Amino acid sequence: MEKEHKYGFLIDASRCIDxxxxxxxCSVENNVPMKNTRIWIKDTGVTGQFPDLQRYSAPYHCMxxxxxxxxxxxxxxxxQQNKDGIVTYDADRCIGCRYCMYACPFEIPNFQWxxxxxxxxxxxxxxxRLEEGGQPACAATCPxxxxxxxxxxxxxxxxxxRIKNEPERFIDxxxxxxxxxxxxxxxxxxxxxxxxxLPTAEKTESPAHFNRxxxxxxxxxxxxxAIGMTGIYLAIQRQGxxxxxxxxxxxxxxxxxx
Amino acid sequence: xxNTTISRRDFLKLGGMFSGAAVLGKFIPPEVAxxxxxxxxxxxxxxxxxxxxxxMCVWRCGLIAKVKNGRVxxxxxxxxxxxxxxxxxxxxxxxxxxxxxxxRVLTPLIRVGKRGEGxxxxxxxxxxxxxxxxxxxxIKDKYGPEAxxxxxxHNLSQVQFENLLNGFGSPNYGxxxxxxxxxxxxxxxxxxxxxxxxxxxxxxEFILMVGRNLMEAISTSETAELSQALDRxxxxxxxxxxxxxTAAKASEWIPIRPGTDxxxxxxxxxVIVMNELADCDFVKQYVIGCDGIQxxxxxxxxxxxxGITGVPAATIDRIAREYAAAKHNALAHPGWRTSNxxxxxxxxxxxxxxNALSGNVFTLGGCLSADVTAxxxxxxxxxxxxxxxxxxxxxxxxxxxxPLVPLKLGxxxxxxxxxxxxxxxxxxGWFISRQNPVQSLPDRAKTLEAFSKMDFIVSxxxxxxxxxxxxDVVLPEASYLERYDPLLPVGxxxxxxxxxxxxxxxxxxxxxxxxxxxxRLGLGDYFQYTDEEDYLRQQLTPLGASLEELKAQxxxxxxxxxxxxxxxxxxxxxxxxxxxxARAGFSPWPTWEEPPQPKPGQFYLLTGKVAQATQFGTQNNxxxxxxxxxxxxxxxxxxxxxxxxxxxxxxxxxxxxxxxNIRLHATQxxxxxxxxxxxxxxxxxxxLTTAYGVGAxxxxxxxTYTDPISGSQxxxxxxxxxxxxxxxxxxxxxxxxxxxx
Numbered sequence: 001m002e003k004e005h006k007y008g009f010l011i012d013a014s015r016c017i018d019x020x021x022x023x024x025x026c027s028v029e030n031n032v033p034m035k036n037t038r039i040w041i042k043d044t045g046v047t048g049q050f051p052d053l054q055r056y057s058a059p060y061h062c063m064x065x066x067x068x069x070x071x072x073x074x075x076x077x078x079x080q081q082n083k084d085g086i087v088t089y090d091a092d093r094c095i096g097c098r099y100c101m102y103a104c105p106f107e108i109p110n111f112q113w114x115x116x117x118x119x120x121x122x123x124x125x126x127x128x129r130l131e132e133g134g135q136p137a138c139a140a141t142c143p144x145x146x147x148x149x150x151x152x153x154x155x156x157x158x159x160x161x162r163i164k165n166e167p168e169r170f171i172d173x174x175x176x177x178x179x180x181x182x183x184x185x186x187x188x189x190x191x192x193x194x195x196x197x198l199p200t201a202e203k204t205e206s207p208a209h210f211n212r213x214x215x216x217x218x219x220x221x222x223x224x225x226a227i228g229m230t231g232i233y234l235a236i237q238r239q240g241x242x243x244x245x246x247x248x249x250x251x252x253x254x255x256x257x258x
Numbered sequence: 259x260x261n262t263t264i265s266r267r268d269f270l271k272l273g274g275m276f277s278g279a280a281v282l283g284k285f286i287p288p289e290v291a292x293x294x295x296x297x298x299x300x301x302x303x304x305x306x307x308x309x310x311x312x313x314m315c316v317w318r319c320g321l322i323a324k325v326k327n328g329r330v331x332x333x334x335x336x337x338x339x340x341x342x343x344x345x346x347x348x349x350x351x352x353x354x355x356x357x358x359x360x361x362r363v364l365t366p367l368i369r370v371g372k373r374g375e376g377x378x379x380x381x382x383x384x385x386x387x388x389x390x391x392x393x394x395x396x397i398k399d400k401y402g403p404e405a406x407x408x409x410x411x412h413n414l415s416q417v418q419f420e421n422l423l424n425g426f427g428s429p430n431y432g433x434x435x436x437x438x439x440x441x442x443x444x445x446x447x448x449x450x451x452x453x454x455x456x457x458x459x460x461x462x463e464f465i466l467m468v469g470r471n472l473m474e475a476i477s478t479s480e481t482a483e484l485s486q487a488l489d490r491x492x493x494x495x496x497x498x499x500x501x502x503x504t505a506a507k508a509s510e511w512i513p514i515r516p517g518t519d520x521x522x523x524x525x526x527x528x529v530i531v532m533n534e535l536a537d538c539d540f541v542k543q544y545v546i547g548c549d550g551i552q553x554x555x556x557x558x559x560x561x562x563x564x565g566i567t568g569v570p571a572a573t574i575d576r577i578a579r580e581y582a583a584a585k586h587n588a589l590a591h592p593g594w595r596t597s598n599x600x601x602x603x604x605x606x607x608x609x610x611x612x613n614a615l616s617g618n619v620f621t622l623g624g625c626l627s628a629d630v631t632a633x634x635x636x637x638x639x640x641x642x643x644x645x646x647x648x649x650x651x652x653x654x655x656x657x658x659x660x661p662l663v664p665l666k667l668g669x670x671x672x673x674x675x676x677x678x679x680x681x682x683x684x685x686x687g688w689f690i691s692r693q694n695p696v697q698s699l700p701d702r703a704k705t706l707e708a709f710s711k712m713d714f715i716v717s718x719x720x721x722x723x724x725x726x727x728x729x730d731v732v733l734p735e736a737s738y739l740e741r742y743d744p745l746l747p748v749g750x751x752x753x754x755x756x757x758x759x760x761x762x763x764x765x766x767x768x769x770x771x772x773x774x775x776x777x778r779l780g781l782g783d784y785f786q787y788t789d790e791e792d793y794l795r796q797q798l799t800p801l802g803a804s805l806e807e808l809k810a811q812x813x814x815x816x817x818x819x820x821x822x823x824x825x826x827x828x829x830x831x832x833x834x835x836x837x838x839x840a841r842a843g844f845s846p847w848p849t850w851e852e853p854p855q856p857k858p859g860q861f862y863l864l865t866g867k868v869a870q871a872t873q874f875g876t877q878n879n880x881x882x883x884x885x886x887x888x889x890x891x892x893x894x895x896x897x898x899x900x901x902x903x904x905x906x907x908x909x910x911x912x913x914x915x916x917x918x919n920i921r922l923h924a925t926q927x928x929x930x931x932x933x934x935x936x937x938x939x940x941x942x943x944x945x946l947t948t949a950y951g952v953g954a955x956x957x958x959x960x961x962t963y964t965d966p967i968s969g970s971q972x973x974x975x976x977x978x979x980x981x982x983x984x985x986x987x988x989x990x991x992x993x994x995x996x997x998x999x
Binding site: 028141143 | 331332333334344345346350351352354473474476478481482485486489501503504505507511513869870880881882884885894896925927928930
């Protein structure tokens with residue numbers, strides 16, 4: 001799969017003030033239902049014992065993986081990776097099966113539990129804003145620039161540069177660089193990422209290719225099962241017709257004999 | 259313009275371009291659409307971007323509204339505006355939900371049930387305005403104009419509100435200021451001659467903040483500048499009894515005992531002056547008090563302060579030396595809501611003194627801009643006759659009881675108390691605009707009692723806030739995305755708030771409402787503008803600029819003002835020693851005044867902002883509600899467990915004046931002798947279907963104490979007891995009760 005992974009985020013837990021401006025901006029920009037969200041705050045909570053306390057937080061949304069598990073798990077093509085590497089979601093195709101939710105190691109797709117015909121809700125990187133030359137709503141409004149947006153390459157370089165320049169401020173780990181086979185969202189943080197509540201996705205390879213064996217095999221399996229079943233159905237039908245004809249012949253023979 | 263949607267990028271390029279295509283939009287109602295298209299920012303379908311100004315708090319960021327099919331669909335920060343710099347905070351982002359709140363009041367309402375019952379009938383503007391004007395006139399004829407109280411909170415149309423009040427002839431003006439920043443403003447007026455000096459973070463190296471929770475009480479640009487300064491390695495020392503989100507970003511958090519900030523600051527001044535660490539050249543040239551300050555500060559040793567504040571003397575000494583070492587790149591932040599204790603004025607005087615000692619005046623390369631701008635705004639105004647002479651005393655005691663409180667600040671809580679005592683005379687009517695005194699004044703029971711003394715109460719608001727709920731007439735104002743307000747100069751530009759959509763229902767701008775009332779009260783000469791646009795054009799006259807140009811761009815340049823170092827005090831210098839204070843019988847030096855303390859078993863009741871609400875007016879905004887924490891009572895986790903209380907338990911919190919039930923948040927993030935409540939919850943109005951039934955009201959608990967110098971209400975001087983509640987808070991049905999037309 002040769003895609004250009006054009007865009008990237010750099011999220012800095014040392015800058016985030018948990019104001020939730022990004023959360024509201026996302027809800028407005030994307031008209032997200034009141035009971036759903038495409039973006040969360042992950043935080044450490046207040047840690048330590050009074051008065052030696054700490055608290056860190058960071059916004060959290062779709063990582064836009066290089067090899068996205070959700071896309072590989074989606075049997076109907078509602079989740080796709082576009083030419084720029086953005087993982088997009090098409091509600092018209094979605095059947096609400098929730099396979100993507102099980103597949104995503106970051107627990108991103110958000111299900112509309114309150115709806116009868118429920119779909120999922122997920123970040124699409126504000127593609128409409130990008131087309132107009134803008135930035136995703138979350139990054140555009142962040143008052144402290146805890147979310148920065150640019151090219152993936154730039155953001156990754158910036159993440160490493162900031163750690164290098166301030167080794168006492170950040171732990172030496174760019175989250176998202178290798179997690180799940182690499183993503184387009186990078187985190188830097190003063191504390192280990194599991195303390196922020198980010199999933200420990202240590203695998204350097206996306207499980208997507210395992211999924212693909214199953215999900216991409218599904219149509220073939222489904223087709224062969226369907227063909228087989230159709231054959232059986234037709235065979236039974238034919239048998240039925242033969243029997244009916246035989247009975248008819250038999251009845252006619254009887255009438256003749258009376 | 260081409261027949262396509264105008265992109266954000268195009269908009270930003272637009273600049274002063276505007277052309278005259280005049281085909282009406284398909285969906286957008288005609289007037290705004292036509293003007294907008296003429297200005298060049300909406301296409302033929304009525305879609306595009308309109309610049310205006312936020313009103314979710316008083317920081318007033320520039321915004322760009324995205325309009326589609328006649329509706330606002332997104333707000334972004336205007337990169338050209340110095341307060342937003344392209345960004346909006348949580349509340350700014352949610353602003354369109356205030357406009358589209360399903361609880362909006364969209365026609366005038368006249369009360370038909372008992373006050374507080376919520377029974378209103380819809381009325382026409384003519385009927386509501388005629389009724390209001392006749393009631394106001396009746397009170398004026400019977401008791402004199404002073405029997406009408408006018409109150410309003412910080413807004414751009416306030417100039418015309420004041421016009422109505424002054425034209426009517428009442429001295430009784432209630433603002434929110436004494437509940438907020440009287441201590442800060444009075445102290446800086448007396449010391450520097452400016453109300454609120456600007457903070458400049460460009461070169462700041464050391465910042466001292468006394469309870470200024472900038473990471474939660476967000477002012478978009480200043481919060482950003484602080485964050486960037488910290489990134490650059492500036493040091494932030496933050497004093498607060500709570501581990502706020504600002505404390506989490508501070509280099510050093512000092513959980514000081516409430517009410518003792520001034521002891522900490524006086525000890526810092528002691529270290530600086532006794533060791534001669536101040537900027538001598540600056541101090542000699544610009545500061546009054548150079549000579550006597552060592553004697554005045556001699557006793558305020560760090561050891562003395564340790565006993566009061568609980569902060570080790572060595573820490574105070576070190577911080578004072580670090581502050582002094584940063585010279586004019588040190589900033590002692592003046593703060594904002596400084597209505598904490600009756601000694602908060604002294605805290606602010608000490609902060610002003612610390613700034614004076616560092617010589618950090620901006621024009622000399624420092625980080626505090628205390629320069630007095632030239633008289634006036636540089637904008638024009640409609641002509642009007644002089645106001646009638648007022649001989650009645652002000653009910654709030656300014657200046658006869660509070661000689662140093664500026665008239666425009668006032669002492670709101672004292673005004674409320676004068677209604678109850680009837681001294682020096684009885685008030686009979688209350689005109690309230692964009693204000694919620696039922697929630698904002700301390701001691702809600704007292705405020706409701708004051709309401710019951712009124713013959714007539716009228717409110718101007720966009721929703722049925724608690725105050726409107728108890729009013730006789732509610733006049734529905736257009737929201738900030740639906741109306742014009744008077745222009746606002748910021749720095750070297752003048753900015754506009756303009757309607758980005760048509761007002762919904764019957765809602766009208768304050769400029770229109772005040773003029774209509776003025777005319778009905780025979781005060782038409784004070785409102786010499788035909789409509790909102792005419793008012794703005796008259797403002798623009800001295801600039802020789804066109805309204806169309808301003809509307810298209812969102813701002814226009816203003817003539818530059820000369821910068822010079824002038825302090826608008828009696829002496830023309832920074833008055834660390836204040837003769838004015840001495841003459842009024844107060845200490846001429848910043849001084850220590852011991853505030854009261856809670857009895858054993860009681861807690862200091864703290865309040866303070868969260869980033870998802872502004873005061874008492876935004877709790878019904880569904881988008882903010884969506885991402886807000888449930889308002890709970892913070893209590894130190896160790897104290898909670900010693901009291902056998904667990905997270906989420908229902909508590910009964912009691913002060914001398916009231917009692918509320920609220921759930922517990924047990925946390926390490928607060929001193930063991932304090933509790934904290936998020937202000938602005940516990941609404942009485944069932945017309946607020948999102949906010950009603952959520953949390954509890956801090957105003958129920960707050961006792962009324964006033965600082966005699968600044969008139970500031972002492973909000974943290976209320977001490978409460980806490981115990982497990984027997985019953986949970988009852989939640990009633992939420993529904994406004996409108997009758998037919």
